[in-house]
Amino acid sequence: QEMTEKGIIPNVVIYLCLMQGVCSSELPQHAKRLLDDMLARNISPNLQAFNVLINALCKLGLVTESHNFLAFMVERGMLPNTTTYNTLIKGYCLIQRLDKAKHLFNYMSTQGCDHDVVSYNVLINGYCKNQEIDEALRLLKEMSKQKIDPNVVTYTTIIHGLCLVSKLEDALVIFHKMQDCGDTANVVTYSTLIDTLCKHERVNEALDLFKLMDDRHVAPDVFTFTSIIDGLCKAGEIDAANGFFLELSCRGLQPSVCTYTAMIGGFCRNKKLDEAEELFLKME
RNA sequence: GAUCCCCUCAGAUGC
DSSP: OHHHHTTOOOOHHHHHHHHHHHHHTTOHHHHHHHHHHHHHTTOOOOHHHHHHHHHHHHHTTOHHHHHHHHHHHHHTTOOOOHHHHHHHHHHHHHTTOHHHHHHHHHHHHHTTOOOOHHHHHHHHHHHHHTTOHHHHHHHHHHHHHTTOOOOHHHHHHHHHHHHHTTOHHHHHHHHHHHHHSSOOOOHHHHHHHHHHHHHTTOHHHHHHHHHHHHHTTOOOOHHHHHHHHHHHHHTTOHHHHHHHHHHHHHTTOOOOHHHHHHHHHHHHHTTOHHHHHHHHHHHO
């Protein structure tokens, strides 16, 4: 504001900085105003900066606005790329508009933007989150037909989707198949399965997988630890959970708010209020 | 100085 009062017209870099700022601070109203402002001044970002904007708006839930912005820029001669569409498809999935997501997925290829593995991953995840695992599996088959190789993200997404509909055995089958193919499971794959096993009162199997990670030299991260800690707490194994809580720091990891919340909740449910408070005070 | 990161995809707690 001070800039414009002094007659200095902000350029696209200024707008992008502000836009990133308001978006990461979750200020959708400000983002909207900035966007209108920018368009009114006829300032055009390049494609990559444009994609950053599209993504930032989507993450705020302003998906329709983001899509309108795309249409507006296309009218002015801008050519979006596959990333642009992938980002918007993800946005529609986030606001639970799978119909729109699918439509855009079909539309992009008519505009010269070929689907890539991310396009499929995003859409597959949309269906998985919506517990439409059959459609997700159909897309997995389709992508292979299109000669787009699924990657570890694809498989992990499918595994998570199967877990969400409690098809844990099917998920484990895919997990074991992955080992056979070149795509080795990574920390996210393991954490997904560990978390689901814990939630299905199969903590011992979760711990087996945790050990397997070590054997395979896949380093657990804060997510892995939080799932294990939460699982052990809910199984009433507070001491074991606390052991993992301490081990996490030994491995050079920082507990997150989720980790603390899981552990503190465990202490509380087991009437160990002193320990809960002590940990709470350590959070700062 | 180089590499990595630097536009898009997967996992954890509670509400």
